[in-house]
Amino acid sequence: MSADNKNTQNDIILEVKNMTKSYDGHVVLNNINTTIRKGEVISIIGPSGCGKSTFLRSLNLLETPTDGQVLFHGTDLTDPTVNINHIREKIGMVFQHFNLFPNMTIKDNLMLAPMKVAQMPKEEASALADSLLKRVGLSDKADTYPNMLSGGQKQRVAIARALAMNPEVMLFDEPTSALDPEMVGEVLSIMKELAQSGMTMIVVTHEMGFAREVSSRCMFFADTIIKEENTPAEIFDNPQTDRLKDFLSKVL
Amino acid sequence: MQRMNSRRKSILSAMHIAILAMFLLVSSFALTACGSKTAKNTVFSVDDIPGKTIGVQLGTTGDIYVSDYEEDGSNTKVERFNKGADAVQALKQGKIDAVIIDSQPAQAFVDANNDLTILEEEFVEEDYAMCISKSNSALKNRINEALEYLKAQGTLEAIINNYIGENAGKTPYVSPANVTRNNGTLTVATNAYFSPYEYYEGGSIVGIDMDMCQAIADYLGMDLHIEDMEFDSVITAVQSGKADIGASGMTVTEERLKNIDFTNTYTTASQVIIVRDDNASASGANIGEKFKSDFLTANRYQYILKGLGNTLLITVCAALLGIIIGFIIAVIRSNHDMTGHLKIANFLCNIYLTVIRGTPTMVQLLIIYYIIFGSVNINKIIVAILAFGINSGAYVAEIVRSGIMSIDIGQSEAARSLGLTYRQTMVNVIFPQAVKNVLPALTNEFIVLLKETSISGYIGLTDLTRGGDIIRSITYDAMLPLLGVALIYLVIVMILSTFVKKLERRLRSNERR
Ligand SMILES: Nc1ncnc2c1ncn2[C@@H]1O[C@H](COP(=O)(O)OP(=O)(O)OP(=O)(O)O)[C@@H](O)[C@H]1O
Ligand SMILES: [Mg+2]
Numbered sequence A: 001m002s003a004d005n006k007n008t009q010n011d012i013i014l015e016v017k018n019m020t021k022s023y024d025g026h027v028v029l030n031n032i033n034t035t036i037r038k039g040e041v042i043s044i045i046g047p048s049g050c051g052k053s054t055f056l057r058s059l060n061l062l063e064t065p066t067d068g069q070v071l072f073h074g075t076d077l078t079d080p081t082v083n084i085n086h087i088r089e090k091i092g093m094v095f096q097h098f099n100l101f102p103n104m105t106i107k108d109n110l111m112l113a114p115m116k117v118a119q120m121p122k123e124e125a126s127a128l129a130d131s132l133l134k135r136v137g138l139s140d141k142a143d144t145y146p147n148m149l150s151g152g153q154k155q156r157v158a159i160a161r162a163l164a165m166n167p168e169v170m171l172f173d174e175p176t177s178a179l180d181p182e183m184v185g186e187v188l189s190i191m192k193e194l195a196q197s198g199m200t201m202i203v204v205t206h207e208m209g210f211a212r213e214v215s216s217r218c219m220f221f222a223d224t225i226i227k228e229e230n231t232p233a234e235i236f237d238n239p240q241t242d243r244l245k246d247f248l249s250k251v252l
Numbered sequence B: 001m002q003r004m005n006s007r008r009k010s011i012l013s014a015m016h017i018a019i020l021a022m023f024l025l026v027s028s029f030a031l032t033a034c035g036s037k038t039a040k041n042t043v044f045s046v047d048d049i050p051g052k053t054i055g056v057q058l059g060t061t062g063d064i065y066v067s068d069y070e071e072d073g074s075n076t077k078v079e080r081f082n083k084g085a086d087a088v089q090a091l092k093q094g095k096i097d098a099v100i101i102d103s104q105p106a107q108a109f110v111d112a113n114n115d116l117t118i119l120e121e122e123f124v125e126e127d128y129a130m131c132i133s134k135s136n137s138a139l140k141n142r143i144n145e146a147l148e149y150l151k152a153q154g155t156l157e158a159i160i161n162n163y164i165g166e167n168a169g170k171t172p173y174v175s176p177a178n179v180t181r182n183n184g185t186l187t188v189a190t191n192a193y194f195s196p197y198e199y200y201e202g203g204s205i206v207g208i209d210m211d212m213c214q215a216i217a218d219y220l221g222m223d224l225h226i227e228d229m230e231f232d233s234v235i236t237a238v239q240s241g242k243a244d245i246g247a248s249g250m251t252v253t254e255e256r257l258k259n260i261d262f263t264n265t266y267t268t269a270s271q272v273i274i275v276r277d278d279n280a281s282a283s284g285a286n287i288g289e290k291f292k293s294d295f296l297t298a299n300r301y302q303y304i305l306k307g308l309g310n311t312l313l314i315t316v317c318a319a320l321l322g323i324i325i326g327f328i329i330a331v332i333r334s335n336h337d338m339t340g341h342l343k344i345a346n347f348l349c350n351i352y353l354t355v356i357r358g359t360p361t362m363v364q365l366l367i368i369y370y371i372i373f374g375s376v377n378i379n380k381i382i383v384a385i386l387a388f389g390i391n392s393g394a395y396v397a398e399i400v401r402s403g404i405m406s407i408d409i410g411q412s413e414a415a416r417s418l419g420l421t422y423r424q425t426m427v428n429v430i431f432p433q434a435v436k437n438v439l440p441a442l443t444n445e446f447i448v449l450l451k452e453t454s455i456s457g458y459i460g461l462t463d464l465t466r467g468g469d470i471i472r473s474i475t476y477d478a479m480l481p482l483l484g485v486a487l488i489y490l491v492i493v494m495i496l497s498t499f500v501k502k503l504e505r506r507l508r509s510n511e512r513r
Helices: A002-011 A052-058 A084-089 A106-116 A122-135 A151-163 A181-196 A208-214 A232-237 A242-251 B002-035 B061-070 B084-092 B103-112 B137-153 B155-163 B208-220 B231-240 B254-259 B287-299 B301-339 B343-358 B361-372 B380-405 B409-417 B422-459 B464-475 B479-510
Strands: A012-023 A026-037 A041-045 A067-072 A091-094 A169-173 A200-204 A217-222 A225-230 B053-057 B077-081 B098-102 B116-118 B124-132 B185-190 B198-201 B204-206 B223-228 B245-251 B261-276
Touching: A012 A052, A026 A052, A026 A200, A026 A225, A041 A052, A041 A208, A052 A169, A052 A200, A084 A091, A084 B409, A091 A151, A091 B409, A106 A122, A106 A151, A106 B422, A122 A151, A151 A169, A151 A181, A151 B409, A181 A200, A181 A208, A208 A232, A217 A232, A217 A242, A225 A232, A225 A242, B053 B061, B053 B084, B061 B077, B061 B098, B061 B124, B061 B261, B077 B084, B084 B098, B084 B103, B084 B116, B084 B261, B098 B103, B103 B116, B103 B261, B124 B137, B124 B231, B137 B155, B137 B208, B137 B261, B155 B208, B155 B261, B185 B208, B185 B231, B198 B208, B198 B245, B198 B464, B204 B208, B208 B223, B208 B245, B231 B245, B231 B254, B231 B361, B245 B261, B254 B261, B287 B301, B287 B464, B287 B479, B301 B343, B301 B380, B301 B422, B301 B464, B301 B479, B343 B380, B361 B380, B361 B422, B380 B422, B409 B422, B422 B464, B422 B479, B464 B479
Parallel strands: A041 A200, A041 A217, A091 A169, A169 A200, B053 B077, B053 B098, B185 B223, B185 B245
Antiparallel strands: A012 A026, A012 A067, A217 A225, B098 B261, B116 B261, B124 B245, B124 B261, B198 B204
């Protein structure tokens, strides 16, 4: 029992406790509690404006919760004495609009954080960048600038850039929403490979196919709370609340 | 091929400069030619002055006396110039009807311009004395003692005769050989545009007042240090302790006595009236001779070179200071805008920006020199660098801030999500993009800064503009020194903009959005 307990404790990467977020008194998230374990792939769905991004961005403190705690391996990120930069190294993030650095080549985009943050020697960072670019199939673009790439290629670079810091968990905020339809597939397949390799992932998405197929757990956000949380099969085939039924009828 | 192209471009821009310069010269010739058809003289005696437009040098006794006419309802207009030479130029061009000025410089002006003449009737007689702070009666007594000694010995008369009259040049003042200078430095404020009392010759300031001050310093066992500045700054400088005495052909007046004390008088002079001489043909010196006397005779181009050096030094250092101040302020302000932190620092920055951008640069320069460093003996170049740097910093700050704010917030979010610190994010991600966006605006600011340093003359600094002014005051030719100075500014500005255009092109080729 105690050994079991210890094991589960070690498995926990992120823990959200009683988290509330409001803007000028307007409550966006109300008393959220959840735990994210190693190897989980979590999809977050819900209507527009229900606070999915806010929740995700609270996990690496790009948004500061109004109340409650976010624990990363037991360390409370909302504690002002915690060095948030060290924690962010271990939490990769991919944005809807890629946010590549236009003033650097693709390779420099990948090498910046390893060199500046992890103090990696240049040769090592360069080798790392090469192998990551190979992994996302963009070795030939190493020395070009972001503006030369298609949307799908940019997002693959952005994933590689986040992976360069060897994170323990990856956050994705609608990674395919800004893409032309024909490019969605290439990004999703990279994400699928990543999930299969055992990466812990939290993905806000409108791609219901991906949520159902790839994720191990699905959260439905509505009315400032996690309205429903279950395996994708249960969420999609056996919705409990009217809110979710209504939502699914619109998006499926 | 690429190389050929850029070569051709630089030849092109050199041609642009040459064409512009020629245009400038030609148009000013045209203007001078028009100037020769100026109105006939209308002032023949003191009685003709009411109702006319009279030029004076700002703050001189001529100014004070003529100002009485201004208020008596006769519709007399007084135009106040910073330099006698400017008033004379205006007279030549028919912009004013007469110039009232001290007789000795008047003689020099008329000698140099054969279309001008001095009216026989003197405007007013007056006594010259040195001004000294009211709180310094000990020094005043010692100077008076020295002055009376020099008068008794005939030294003062010899000095004056060395500059005025038939025997000019025959009795130059030479310091006694055995002077010990244990009593410190006597700092004298003057305005060296007032031949024969004080003027530039061979790079140093000479004249009756200067020789007399040397003799006084010799008698008192002091070193002599001369500070050249605008005439209306001389009294301020003495009041604020920047100088011990002012010796600048200065007349004792009631108005001045309110602010400052005077030594015994050392000579009498008179204010006279210069008018246009309708009988004379316009001055004949051709452009080649003028060029020779403006720039080549006695190596006068050295004034321009020295001024140019100072202008460049001040501009470059002030620009660097401005960039440092500007970036710090921009970071504080944009950090506050984005996060709401740093409230107090942001408040202080706002005060700085409001004050600096809400007051003229020249006023700031004068305040820094006369008030903030009023009682500190500090190098004027440093004062100018500080003043222009602090001034420029305010403009740089707002330019850089707009650049920072123009960068998508996603850029700093992406950098922060990778674990970069705020500083690393700024240095590696935000600044490079922001600076590129605002490079044109920044260049513009530095071009403005370069041109604004031309007011450095107000604290007596020989910058490029004042270098030209010094030549103007020696040769009484306004055109070539002014055009030369303008041309040099123009060339520097064009080099600067060409350089930045190249830089911009290079940055752009790296990255197209
Ligand atoms: N900085 C902010 N200031 C004020 N209100 C905000 C701010 N950011 C988000 N909100 C509000 O919080 C709510 C949740 O926003 P959020 O971006 O988390 O929604 P979302 O579920 O990600 O929506 P979408 O599907 O459109 O991305 C919205 O009503 C939004 O208007
Ligand atoms: Mg969102």
